[in-house]
Amino acid sequence: MPEAILEIRDLKVSFxxxxxxxxxxxxxxxxxxPxxxxxxxxxxxxxxxxxxxxVLRLLxxxxxxxxxGPVLFKGQDLLAKTEAEMRKIRGREIAMIFQDPMSSLNPVFTVGEPLTRIIAIHQGVSLKEARERALAALGRVRLPNPDKILGSYPHELSGGMRQRVMIGMALSSNPDLLFADEPTTALDVTIQAQILRLIDDLRHEIKASIxxxxxNLGVIAKVSDRVAVMYAGNVIEVGPTRDIFHRPAHPYTGLLLKAIPRLGETRDKLPVIEGAVPVIRRPETGCYFHPRCPRRDDACREARPVLAPIGPGHYAACGKPA
Ligand SMILES: Nc1ncnc2c1ncn2[C@@H]1O[C@H](COP(=O)(O)OP(=O)(O)O)[C@@H](O)[C@H]1O
Ligand SMILES: [Mg+2]
Structure with missing residues (x-):
């Protein structure tokens, strides 16, 4: 396996x-x-x-x-970095885009203002040069008339266009790692598909890890190389996308697959999986998923399973994998 760009080990976060x-x-x-x-x-x-x-130290x-920990980014532990060091990494080496681009774009400024300013600061260039780079960034995310878009206010753009602006902004510094947190969840199905296609296209140009x-497991079926499934704060299965879809080993992954909404259907909740969200209750002992698991037996109540190999690059944390 090639050396990881990001590696998280034994990380616990509580509030x-x-x-x-x-x-x-x-x-x-x-x-x-990579x-x-x-x-x-x-x-x-x-x-x-x-x-x-x-990872971004934004808690x-x-x-x-x-x-x-550690949380190793290119071999260095991010948890040990000072805030000043993180500021150099955030937005440059590691970028992030969010579900709702409206909340990250200030409604009183034209789109061009934060975009040019961020590029000028992060890349240490003049505002004039930053404007050129902003135009290039918008062209890269396939936005027609970048000039006009720089002069538009966020509310004048559609949701899909705003998300393209955010992606362009995030990629303008050529980051090595990009977190896209539910970037298409607020968009309708057609626009969602266009944004996914854009991300798929861009991956060959930007050379970043995303x-x-x-x-929604269905959303990433086409674009992701690998899938990591989280339950109750833990990664319980990880593997090549094909294996996760065709040979899920953890019962929870199987349930997630059954819960993929069909085309044109919109659902907020996963129908077949019952239980408390957003606070997922964890049993005192055993597998976190055992109270909801169709495949559990007595052993699942006792020991907590660790990720174990199922196939090439495919791991699952389950005492009774499929
Ligand atoms: N600022 C916070 N204060 C308290 N609990 C939080 C805070 N942020 C997240 N949580 C809790 O952490 C858990 C994981 O949240 P989150 O990472 O936002 O879930 P996801 O992104 O998978 O929907 C949830 O139980 C949530 O309630
Ligand atoms: Mg979230």
Whole structure:
């Protein structure tokens, strides 16, 4: 296996809340390989966004408790970096795009202002040169009339166009790693397909690794090279996309596959999987999934399974894999 660009080991993240400490992430291991698209999938509340925020060190400092690690990015532990060091990495070497581009674009400024400013700061060029690069960035995400778009206000653009602007902005610094957190969830199905096609197209140009976060396994079937499935904060199965879809080893992955909405159907919740979201309750002992698992037996109540090899590059944390 090629050396990972990002490698997470034994990472635990919890939050101090009024009702006590809530565990959000408990990952034994997760790697992102160079120039791959990794789909990070799981129900709402399974810890996907917290994982990305931990890597980028964007968690609320007083509320979040990060334990374990390391979180190695190109061999260096991000958990050991100072805020000043992180500021150099964030937005340059590691970029992030979010579900709702409206919330990241300030409605009182034209699209061009933050875009040009960020490029000028991150790439150390004049505003004039930054504007040229902004135009190029918009062209790269296949936006027609980049000049006109730079002068538009966010509300004048469609949701799909705004997301293209955000992708262009995120890629303008040529990052090595891009987190895309539910980037198509707020878009309708047709636009969603266009954005996925764009990401698939761009991967050959940008040479970045992309972690594509989604609660819908169906969304990443076509674009991802590998899929990592999260449950209750842990990665419980990871493998080549083909194997995850055709030979899921963990019962939870099997249920996620059954829950993929059919074309044209929109669902917020996964219908077949019952239980509490967004706070996923964990049993005291055994496999976190055993209370909801159709395949459980007594052993599943006792020991917590660790990721074990199922096939080439395919791992599952289950005592009774398929
Ligand atoms: N700022 C926070 N304070 C308290 N709990 C949080 C906070 N952010 C996330 N959580 C909890 O962490 C868990 C994982 O959340 P998240 O990573 O956002 O899930 P996902 O992105 O998979 O939907 C959830 O149970 C959520 O309630
Ligand atoms: Mg999320």
């Amino acid at each position: 101090r809340t009024f009702s006590g400490r809530v565990q959000a992430v408990d990952i034994q291991s997760l790697a992102v390989l 120039q791959e698209i990794l789909g990070l999938v799981g129900e709402t509340g399974s810890g996907k966004s917290v994982t990305a925020s931990t 609320p400092e007083r509320k979040a408790i990060v334990e374990g 972690v594509f976060i989604t609660h």
